[in-house]
Amino acid sequence: MNTKTGLDWKKLAHSRFFMPIVCLLLVLLVNVIQTPNFFAISINNGVLYGYLIDIINRASELVILAVGMTLVTAASGGQDISVGAVMAVAAGICCQILSGGAVSTNQLMAPMAIAILAALAASALCGAFNGFLVSVLGIQPMVATLILFTAGRGIAQLVTKGQITYVRVDSYKVMGGYIDACLIPTPVFIAIGVVIVVNLILKKTALGLYIESVGINGSASRMVGLNSTRIKFLAYVILGLLSGVAGVVASSRIYSADANNIGLNLEMDAILAVALGGNSLGGGKFNLMGSVIGAYTIQALTTTLYAMKVSADQLPVYKAIVVIIIVVLQSPTFQKKVRTMRHGKAVTVNAG
Secondary structure, eight states: OHHHHHHHHHHHHTSTTHHHHHHHHHHHHHHHHHOTTTTOOEEETTEEESHHHHHHHHTHHHHHHHHHHHHHHHHHSSOOTTHHHHHHHHHHHHHHHHHTTOSEESSOSSOHHHHHHHHHHHHHHHHHHHHIIIIISOOOHHHHHHHHHHHHHHHHHHHTTTSOEEEOOHHHHGGGSOOTTOSSOHHHHHHHHHHHHHHHHHHHSSHHHHHHHHHHOHHHHHHTTOOHHHHHHHHHHHHHHHHHHHHHHHHHHTTEEOTTTTTTTHHHHHHHHHHHTTOOTTOSSOOHHHHHHHHHHHHHHHHHHHHTTOOTTTHHHHHHHHHHHHHHHHOHHHHHHHHHHHHHHHHHHHHO
16 A cells, blocks of 8 residues: 555656646745735626736736747757747837827727737747747757847837837727626636647647657657758747737737837746746757646746845846756756665665
8 A cells, every 4th residue: 555655656756747736836835824815816896806816817928938938948959038029029010000100099090900910920020030040050049049139129119119109999908908897817818728729739730749859859850751940940930929929918918019128037937937847948858738837836936026025126036046946956967866866875775
């Protein structure tokens, strides 16, 4: 009986969801200690209110980015640090079209569908640019995406003419707010929709298998007939497209395009979500739902740090510490040393 229980715990510890869930539970536990009414949910003004609702709502953009970042990490063994800037570009284009070039508008100057499609097309183009540099030219992902990380917000500023463009129209606020009498924020539905669509694509097609194969060994994948260049390129285009979706949602929340602040530091959160999801930052096999859990964990961590009076400027430092710890724990060298220590202790016990 004890042996069976031990085996069950061993299987649980090696589960792909073990680390993400443990991290999430730890963060929630800290929140409960800090705020006793953390799990309390109420209905005010016809909508749900509470810390949990706020975390789920505010994490929506991060969930969308984490999904795309997972595919890029798995395929290329690197990360895209330009996603926040691409969000700003998409938001700028969308709001600029809707406002007709004006700084502020109270009515739509163009159909919303056209503005959103233009924003998504631009963000997909940004993803294609990054994908070309990585997959075709063979530039290291972090270096390749550094270009748009640096220039992206400048492009957004050019689009909006250096000003914050406001779209004060209720229909545009829906994507970042609420649908009529619905209790749940719209961004939550958008994030869930993105997860479901991408998950279905990965399961109903061989794309997921191809991405893992290329990430594990690109040379071997080419030998069996896979076009590793095209697969990496597609992963970056998907991430660019999802960054555009996140950018439109973020601009809808504040009914404006603020090139300096939309998506700021979200690239680091997305990378951390992928790492917390139990995915290797070196590429290969990936756990999409683990990254989703990781995204909610990051948002819960952000809420916790704010509750502990940590300023917004200091947040990246604490998150960077978490990233370092996770990367070290995932390091093959570190894991090998841990196994060696365990083996040494086991030998000592048996000898005794």
